[in-house]
Amino acid sequence: MRFSFAFRPRLLDALRGYSRSRWLADVGAGVTVGIVALPLAMAFAIASGLKPEAGLWTAIIGGFLIALLGGTNVQIGGPAGAFIVIVYGIVERYGVANLLISTACAGVLLFLLGMFKLGNLVRFVPVSIVIGFTNGIAVLIGLSQLKDWLGLAIDKMPGNFFSQVHTLALHIGSFNPHALALGAACLGGLFLWPRLFVQGSPVLRVAEGHTVRRFARIPAPVVALVTLTALARWLEMPVETIGSKFGGIPQQLPAFALPDFSWDTVRLLVTPTVTIALLGAIESLLCARVADQVATDPHYKKHDPNQELMAQGVANFVVPFFGGMPATGTIARTVTNLRAGATSPIAGMVHAATLAVIVLVAAPLALHIPLAVLAGILLHVAWNMGEWHEFARLKHFSNHYRLLMLGTFLLTVVFDLTVAVEVGLVLSCVLFVRRMSALFRAERALTSTPATADAQGLALEPGPRPRMAWHLHGALFFGAAAKIDPIVQAVEAGPEGPEVVLDARDLFALDTTGLEGLEQILKAVGQRGGVLWVVDAQEQPRSLMERSGFSARLAEQNAAQAASAGNHNKNREETNHGSTAP
Numbered sequence: 001m002r003f004s005f006a007f008r009p010r011l012l013d014a015l016r017g018y019s020r021s022r023w024l025a026d027v028g029a030g031v032t033v034g035i036v037a038l039p040l041a042m043a044f045a046i047a048s049g050l051k052p053e054a055g056l057w058t059a060i061i062g063g064f065l066i067a068l069l070g071g072t073n074v075q076i077g078g079p080a081g082a083f084i085v086i087v088y089g090i091v092e093r094y095g096v097a098n099l100l101i102s103t104a105c106a107g108v109l110l111f112l113l114g115m116f117k118l119g120n121l122v123r124f125v126p127v128s129i130v131i132g133f134t135n136g137i138a139v140l141i142g143l144s145q146l147k148d149w150l151g152l153a154i155d156k157m158p159g160n161f162f163s164q165v166h167t168l169a170l171h172i173g174s175f176n177p178h179a180l181a182l183g184a185a186c187l188g189g190l191f192l193w194p195r196l197f198v199q200g201s202p203v204l205r206v207a208e209g210h211t212v213r214r215f216a217r218i219p220a221p222v223v224a225l226v227t228l229t230a231l232a233r234w235l236e237m238p239v240e241t242i243g244s245k246f247g248g249i250p251q252q253l254p255a256f257a258l259p260d261f262s263w264d265t266v267r268l269l270v271t272p273t274v275t276i277a278l279l280g281a282i283e284s285l286l287c288a289r290v291a292d293q294v295a296t297d298p299h300y301k302k303h304d305p306n307q308e309l310m311a312q313g314v315a316n317f318v319v320p321f322f323g324g325m326p327a328t329g330t331i332a333r334t335v336t337n338l339r340a341g342a343t344s345p346i347a348g349m350v351h352a353a354t355l356a357v358i359v360l361v362a363a364p365l366a367l368h369i370p371l372a373v374l375a376g377i378l379l380h381v382a383w384n385m386g387e388w389h390e391f392a393r394l395k396h397f398s399n400h401y402r403l404l405m406l407g408t409f410l411l412t413v414v415f416d417l418t419v420a421v422e423v424g425l426v427l428s429c430v431l432f433v434r435r436m437s438a439l440f441r442a443e444r445a446l447t448s449t450p451a452t453a454d455a456q457g458l459a460l461e462p463g464p465r466p467r468m469a470w471h472l473h474g475a476l477f478f479g480a481a482a483k484i485d486p487i488v489q490a491v492e493a494g495p496e497g498p499e500v501v502l503d504a505r506d507l508f509a510l511d512t513t514g515l516e517g518l519e520q521i522l523k524a525v526g527q528r529g530g531v532l533w534v535v536d537a538q539e540q541p542r543s544l545m546e547r548s549g550f551s552a553r554l555a556e557q558n559a560a561q562a563a564s565a566g567n568h569n570k571n572r573e574e575t576n577h578g579s580t581a582p
Contacts, residue, residue, distance in 0.1 A: 005115060007310060009069045013301065014344035022343045029340035030350025033076055033333050036219040037063070037355055040333070040381070042242070042249075042366070043374040044079040045325060047144055048087035050096065051246050052366070053359075054325050055079045057254050060356045062327030065315040067348025071307030072288045073300050074342045076333040076351055077315060081381050082283050083276075083326050085140045085159075086417055090272045092159045100259040100320035102269045106276035107320075111313025113281060119305025122285045128404040129424040130282065131390050136412025136420065138386035141378060143168075148375035149183035151176025151239060161413055178237040179372035186224045186376025193220035219336070221377050228373045243367030251363040254322040275418045276316070280328040284312050287329030294335060297343050332384065400431045437479035442487055445469040445503060465499035465530065472507040476514030476541075484517035491524040497561075498530035510541035515548055522554060531558045 037059050045055025059078035066077030090099045113119065143164055147154050153174040158164055232239060242248065266273075288303035308329075315327045337347055394402050404424060411420035470487055474480070491500060500521070510518075518534070525532045532554060537545065545551045 006306075007115075008304075008307060009311070009345070010071050010073060010301070010304065010307065011068060011345045014073055014346070018344065023346065025341040026344055026347040027350050029337050029342035030347040031354050032219070032340040033337045033342075033347070034351040034354025034358070035222050036336055037076070037078060037333055037351060038358055039221045039225045039369075039374065039377055041079055041355070042369070043378045043381075044081060044084060046242075046245075046371065046374060047084045047141065047378055048079075048325060049091040050087070050325055052242055053249050053254070054323055056249065056355065056359050057322050058319050058324035058327050060352045060359070061322055061324060062315040062319045063355070064349055064352035065318060066284075066311050066327065066329070067345040067352065069307075069311035069314055070345060070348075071304030071309075071311065072291060072329075073297075073303075073344055074291055074295065074334060074337050074347060075284070075288055075303070075308070075329045075345075076337050076348050077284075077312070077327050077329055078333065079325055080283055080328050080330050081141055081378070081385055082134070082137050082279060083328070084144065084378075085137055086272075086275055086279060087325055088144070089159045089416060094269065094272065097259055098265065098269055099272075099325070100323070101261060101265060102272040102276055103320045103324075103326050104259070104317050105266060105269065105273040106280065106326065107313045107315065107317030109273065109277040109313070110280060110316060111310050113277070114306040114309030114311075114313060117306050119281075119285065119309050122281050122305070125282060125421075125425070126404060126428045128401050129408045129421065129428060130286065131387050132405040132408025132424065133412045133417055133420050135386045135388070135390070136409045137417065138382040139413050141382040141385070145375040145378045145382070148240070148371040149180070149187075149379060151179025151183075151372060176239060176372075178232075179239045179370065182228050182232060182237065182239060182370050183372040183376040183379075186228055186373045187379050189224050189228075190220045190377065190380040193223060221380075224377065225369065225373060229369050232370050232373075233368050237370070239370045239372055241367065241371065242369045245371060248367045249359065249363040251360060253360075254324075256321050257323070259320060271418055275421075276326050278421065279417065280312055280316065280326060281309055283331075284308055284329035287331045287334050290331055291334050291338060294338050300343070332381070400435065404428055404431065433479040436475055436477065437483075440472075440474035440476060440480035440483055442483055443471045443473065444490075445471045445501075465497050466495045467499045467501065468494060469501040469503065471503045474507070475509035476507060476517065477509060477511040478513035481513045481517045484514075484521065488520050488524045491521065491528060491530070494528065496529055498525065498528055500525050500530055500532045502532070502534045503536060504534050504538065504541060505536035507541050508538055510544050512544075512548070515544060515550060518545075518550060522550075522557065526557050526561070529561060529564070531561050533558075 038056075041055035041059040042052035043055070045052050045058070048055075055078075063076060063078045066075065070077070087099060090102060094102070113121075140161065143161070144157060146152070146168055147157055150172075151174075152168065152171045154167060154171050158167060231237075232241075285303075285305050285308060288305070288308055292300075292302045312328060319325070319327055333351075337351070340347075342348075390405065394405065404427060407427060408420045408424040411423055468490065476484070487502075491498060502518075502521070522532050534545070534554070542551075545554075
């Protein structure tokens, strides 16, 4: 198949027939999601061990490039909660400079995946593995935020699960009640806010009118950030803030800077690079699939996975040069964008512009944001990220599914995402082979199976030979090849000159190891002076038998056996004709 490179951003198609009403809808949605992204971008960066501006400029630059070049209508790109644990581990082990190199190299890898049209391969990752590592990441995010949520006097949290638990236990006595109060109020408000304005709620019954409904549209994280920051400032609470921890956010555009690049360093960063690329691909395409399911706009068109990966690659290659962190599609912000009325990638670009204006104009106000409030926001994100109901549903699934999901979950929590995905994929392959091998069977059939004209090998007229027949079901591959042995043994122990028929109408797949099993049957039949027919083979098995030369060897052996049988019968007839009665 000839390779053809195609780079066509969805924006080009979305602008056809673009109207003023759609423009207004996209601008409104972009401003809304830009405001929502503000606290999340800072919180993700801080939780990852970086400065808050790293998250902000990732959301601005990465979000703009993903919207501009991506293969979806409404996807919002930027820093994601799923990257927190990965980025924190890379920063702790390799340093910030090497994180930037890994991110840029992951961008190249993502672009190549899209360029070579491998976007659909991400769908081969079993859903049990995705749920397992997603829930595991959610647990780790929640654990990492307890330090700021409780206001514990810990200089730096370790990256290891057990070390984190041990460190939290050692410093639990230093918790700050003011930080805990702010964090609890934030977390409680995030859960309560959407429920205050649902249809039939007491708030809407008591206070009817358009003003209340407009107020209800303000995103809950923004309400929590503004109100609790103002409260902490007014009461002069002794809590750690962005200003006291990081010295604030620069009120200027980030400078372009090349990281200290060398091939020796790149070779050491293969594992984190592959991890970032793999997680970015899974998250972005999972987000795009969610958007496809949620979207109801008539202008919406399902995503192009390869174009989306190329856009993710460009964004992740560019962002590190401005001090950013890995970027990917974000489900919560994408769904917010959809519900706010977005119809095209213009909304994602407006989201990035909105964030840039806020940072350049209102950066000094971020000095007073308490870290406990950001921790409360991230705890809410972690709770929403986890698919906790899947644990309760495990009883309805097979042991294979349970093993994959729970194994990936525990490995993600105890070790890291890379180990979890690697072991999960290997385990899923092993379990798949086991299940497929269990489905294959070779059933002894009635010996009256007729010879047919489409048999592999020489179509012979039924003769006086003793007949043996088997019906093959399923896929004959390396995992099931041993199930052919009873046929070989039966032929070897059977009568001389057998006529063996393999009915392959239900054999839908054959690999080279399975073909070797058929070769063993052919050899055993030949040694017994018999003939072998492979009847009604489907397209794939027939093609492999022909390409490998098995069909030719089968026909040659059958012809030789037929000729030998013919000569034997002729000699016997001549002998009988020349004999005389005693």
